[in-house]
Amino acid sequence: MAGWERLRMATRARIGLGRAGDAPALRDVLAFQMAHAEARDAVHAPLDLDRLAADLAPLSFLALRSAAPDRATYLRRPDLGRRLAPGEAAKLQAGEHDIAFILADGLSATAVQHHAPALLRAALERLRPHRVAPLVVALQARVALGDEIGAALRARLCVVLIGERPGLSVADSLGVYMTFAPRPGRADSERNCxxxxxxxxGLDHAAAADKLAWLAREALARGLSGVGLKEEMNPLLPG
Known part of the structure; x- marks a missing residue:
């Protein structure tokens, strides 16, 4: 097997591309254009709440909106995606919750659509018997929006499942951000990702749920998250 072919089996990066004369090969140009189109679509696609409700059933959720009124504003004004629109916080009911889960569209609603229901179910199985707040779905949301939601719910730990910025290798990658004692103004260094x-x-749903559950239990037990909480669970890969 040629050297470049062996390396390409180990990465999704575009390495060792051929050429036709002075130009890239047509197949590589078309593949790049397709990846670029998928990334753009992921950024602009809205979250299908009806489909999400069907995929999450029998779980239900409360849908909330950030202060960004539309997608164009959301992309230009990240600050608006970090706080709730006026009146939205009043819809949340505070309680004695250990964990609050927020599904946020972020920069790839496609990722939330494809992966959040399965990951959430796997995580909930692993986190019994912790007290979990009613599920929230946040639209036009950035990671920090979870701090305001978690504080309003009076949750000890906030877990945001959010669509990551799509790249030219993966357009539907999901991220998880966990913050102990959430409140507005928390720094990124106070989160685990x-x-x-x-x-x-990338990580499959089961492996990600294992990591999520371990970090959540440790955060609750130690009373912290972020740079002070290092992952010490057993390696997920053989050896």
Whole structure:
């Protein structure tokens, strides 16, 4: 097997591409254009709430919107995606919750559509008997929106499942951000992140749920998250 072919089996990156004269091969140009189109579609596609409700059933959710009124504003004004629209916080009911899960469209609603229901179910199985707040779906949302939602629910730990910025190798990658004692103003250094959840060279749902559950239990037990909480679970890969 040629050297470049062996390397391409180990990565989704575009390496060792051929050429036809001075130009890239047509198949590589078309593949690049397709990947670019899929990434653009993922950024702009809206979250299908009806389909999400069917995929999550019998779980139900409360849908909330950020202060960004539409997708164009959301992309131009990240700050608006970090706080709830006026009146939305009043829809949340505070309780004695250990964990609040928020499904956020982020920069790839496609990722949430494809992976969030399966990951959420797997995580809930692993987190029994912790008290879980009613599920929230956040639209036009950034990661920090979970801080306001988690604080309003009075949850000890906020877990945001969000669509990651699509690239030219994966357009539907899901990320998880976990914050202990959520409240507006939390820094990114106070969060734990699990990224690259998509199952095609990234984390599959079961492996991601294992990581999520371990970090959630440790965060609740130690009373912290972020740089002070290092993952120490057994390696997921053989050896």
């Amino acid at each position: 699990i990224s690259n959840i998509h199952g095609r060279g």
